[in-house]
Structures are given as structure tokens and as C-alpha cells.
Amino acid sequence: MIPTREQAERLWRTYNDDVALWRHALAVEAAMRHFAGLFGEDPDLWGVVGLLHDIDYQRYPDQHCKVVRGLLQKEGIDELTIRAIESHGWGICTDVEPQSLLEKTLYAVDELTGFVTACALVRPSRSVMDLEVSSVKKKWKTAAFAAGVNRQVIEKGAERLGMPLDQLIQETILAMRKVAPAIGL
Template identity: 55%
Template structure:
């Protein structure tokens, strides 16, 4: 297994992602993955780095998302386990790599929910995740017109894969994003 290195990963992210919103999404998923790994006694730095780089090819290849990820990550020295985890977040959407490990399932579930948390946080007077709570996030989840691009079914499926409730996943993502909300910008 390779050793995680946040500086190197951030440099790779910035090289391939100029958009502030994509960088901010990457940081949100990173913080969430770090928090879930910490909660579950897993390798925090490793999970965080998978989160940080999960959409690394999206800006350059939006129509071919994850098709170019293996070459980008391989040439940067990432191993098969890391690359598989990244590819599995596109399961049923743009890859057929099914999430099997907990790390892969967590990424699959958290990625989509991070989008909803960000949108819900921006609606608050604080424009921040700091005072966003699960009940209010649940209302946004049920309101299909709110952040309509967020696929609620993927989030539900992620909870089933992880065998946790929607409320538990929501709390994990909110708490995770709070840990680094200033850098994420929410």
C-alpha cells in the first residue's frame, strides 16, 4: 500500500481541477471520508486521499468521467486498491465497479450526500454547515425539487451498502464537513 501524502494529492488535484466548486467538492468529500474513517477506526489519511482525488478527471473529461482516472492516478504512483476505490464511486453511473470494501461504500454514499449538504448549507443565513442539523437536511432530502441534481436513490443505496440509516449517514457527512468547513468554504 502506498503512503498517503496530502500535499502531493492536493498538487495533483489542483493540476487537474481549476474550478473552485470542484476543488471545494473534493475537499468536502475528503473531510467526510477522514471523519468516517476516524469514527470507524480505519486509516484516516488513506480514506481522505481517496475522497480528495475521487473526481480528479471530471473537469477535463466531464463526458468520460472515471475513464481517464486510472492513467492519471497510475502515473502519479497510486496503486490498484486506491484506483479501484475511486472507480467504485461511479458504480452504475459511469463504471461497473461495485463498491465492496467499507472505504468504497463510504465514498459511494458520501459523495452524493456531500452535494446535498453543500446546497442545504448555502440556504442558511450563516451559509455554513456549522449550524446545519440532520432534521433540516432530511427536509431538503425529501423535497425532490431542492437540489434536483442530487440523486436521492444513490444515497439510499449507499446507506444499504453500509448497513446504516440515512440519519446516521447525514450526521457523518455534516460532522465531517464541519471539521474543515473553512477550507471547503461552507
């Protein structure tokens, strides 16, 4: 079963209650919906994958992407969704390599939404509404800034999508603007 948005949210809340993690899930969902539209894909499916991508992280941080298959199979979730979620941790916590456009996009935008969030939060406005690619790229060069964000994963993700990094950043900012109030930005 491919869950509806409402089913996915209920499922997410079964395993999580952290506000910051919820905001991240919403940011990734928005990015996935946005990119689905750009690529002519199903925004509902892509959005659900984005929303659920870290479903196991709060309860099982040391087993992230390793227990998600069991959790989601138990709920009757389809293989396409499960594999996409597993693949976003490729080279970090799983060896499931992103193959499909859906998987490659999730891999590319997951870390990037976190970096864009960090960039927005240090602005006077604390918002993505006035954030530009140039500001993100300026922070990109400072290794100590958002040090937990793996820039190599983002770069590799852009490369796998065949998309210039600046374009990936721009489209992610635009996606996050669509949900700015919900993600606190």
C-alpha cells in the same frame, strides 16, 4: 504508491483549477477522514481517496471514472486508491461495484456532501455549523431542490454501509463542520 496528502493535492491541481470542485474535494476528504476514524481505518488513506475522487471530472466530464485509471497509473498511484475512486461512480458512469468499506463509504458520502452543501447554502447563516439532520431531511423530500443530487445513490450507499440514513447525514454534517471555512460553509 499511496500518495501523501501533499502529493495528492499537487496531483489534483495538475488536472483541476475549479474552486467549487476543490471545495467539493475537501468536503469529501473531510467526510472520508471522519468515517475512517469512526470505523477504525486509516484516515490518511481514506482522506487521499476522498480528495482525489473527482480528479478527472473537470477535464473529462463525459469520461468521469473511465479515464481515472490511466491518469493515476501514469502517476504511480496504487490499485487500492484507483479502484476506490472508480467505484464511486458505480451505476452512474462505471460498473465497478463498491466492495470494501472504503469504497462503500466513498460511494455513500460523495453525493451526500453535495446535498449537505446545498442545504447549508439556503440557510440564513449559509453554514453547516447550525445545520441539523431534520433540515436536510426536509429538503430531501423536495425533488426540485438540488435536483442534480441522486438521492437513490445516497440511500443505496447508506444501505450498503448498514447505516441508517439519518446517521449517515449526521456524521457527514459533523465531518464537514471540521472544514467549514475551507469549503466556504
